[in-house]
Amino acid sequence: MFHVKRRIVAVANQKGGVGKTTTAISLAAALAAYERRTLLLDLDPQSNTSAGLGVRPAAGEATSYQLLMGEVGLEAALRPTGFPNLDLVPATPDLAGAEVELVGLEGREFRLRESLAGPAAHRFVLVDCPPSLGLLTVNALAAADGVLVPIQCEYFALEGVSELMRTIEDVRRYLNPALAIEGVLLTMYDERTNLAQQVAQEVRGVFADLVFATVVPRNVRLAEAPSFGRPIHAYDLRSRGAQAYLRLGQEYLERVGDGRGA
Numbered sequence: 001m002f003h004v005k006r007r008i009v010a011v012a013n014q015k016g017g018v019g020k021t022t023t024a025i026s027l028a029a030a031l032a033a034y035e036r037r038t039l040l041l042d043l044d045p046q047s048n049t050s051a052g053l054g055v056r057p058a059a060g061e062a063t064s065y066q067l068l069m070g071e072v073g074l075e076a077a078l079r080p081t082g083f084p085n086l087d088l089v090p091a092t093p094d095l096a097g098a099e100v101e102l103v104g105l106e107g108r109e110f111r112l113r114e115s116l117a118g119p120a121a122h123r124f125v126l127v128d129c130p131p132s133l134g135l136l137t138v139n140a141l142a143a144a145d146g147v148l149v150p151i152q153c154e155y156f157a158l159e160g161v162s163e164l165m166r167t168i169e170d171v172r173r174y175l176n177p178a179l180a181i182e183g184v185l186l187t188m189y190d191e192r193t194n195l196a197q198q199v200a201q202e203v204r205g206v207f208a209d210l211v212f213a214t215v216v217p218r219n220v221r222l223a224e225a226p227s228f229g230r231p232i233h234a235y236d237l238r239s240r241g242a243q244a245y246l247r248l249g250q251e252y253l254e255r256v257g258d259g260r261g262a
Contacts, residue, residue, distance in 0.1 A: 004037070006120030007256060008127065009182055010140040010147045015160045016131040018152040019187035021048045022222055022232075024128035026241070027148070029231035030249030031124050032085035036258070039078060039122040042091035043068075043112070043140055044130040050090035053081050054229020057090050065095045067115045068102070068139065074115060083234060087122065095136070102135045109135070109175055113143035123258070133167045141168065142175040146182030146256075151203055153189045153196040153215075158206065183255065185248065187216040212255075214248040217241065 011024040028040040042049040067077040102108040127140040222241035225232045232242040
């Protein structure tokens with residue numbers, strides 16, 4: 001098997017409804033469209049990432065739960081999505097049990113890191129974290145090279161983000177010194193409202209150059225795509241949402257120094 005240098009990115013924000021899963025799916029699809037082999041790992045018991053790609057594992061099929069618990073290796077858990085260069089490790093609601101089961105295990109914070117430690121076939125691994133700061137998210141942060149934080153352009157946009165930042169600092173101090181904030185992404189932006197403009201200004205004031213220049217607009221087609229089990233690029237390539245995530249993919253590749261051909 002051809003091995004590549006892998007970059008693991010946790011897509012995280014414990015505040016729900018910020019476009020986290022949409023970002024995980026859409027950025028992964030964009031990177032795949034730019035011919036980087038990409039793995040999307042669903043670490044959220046709600047399993048919306050899996051459903052958003054039309055995958056609903058049957059009983060007995062390997063998922064991120066079995067991967068995290070060390071019952072299967074990565075190759076057994078991943079599956080092709082039907083979209084070029086994009087693979088998935090799906091989740092089911094059973095993953096919720098891992099929060100409890102991990103508590104009593106030795107090295108509980110490093111289970112995901114160990115599962116991903118083998119030779120890499122994917123250039124990027126995007127981990128969709130649950131909207132919480134429990135052991136599943138800590139596992140993702142302990143395994144990751146970087147964190148991507150989606151923030152919605154609405155009231156209380158920064159609510160809870162300081163807690164996430166403290167968690168990231170704790171993970172750096174005790175578990176993963178190399179963890180970096182990959183970037184902050186403004187989502188659900190409506191340029192017609194003063195509120196969106198004010199929130200964008202506030203977020204840029206707090207995070208400065210960490211904020212991506214690309215802003216994801218509020219877009220009906222983005223909301224529709226998961227119900228068809230397709231990434232936005234396969235559902236409506238010309239939509240504003242699809243074009244925004246393609247720009248984000250290019251900007252992200254440039255940011256991490258992998259801008260070849262993008």
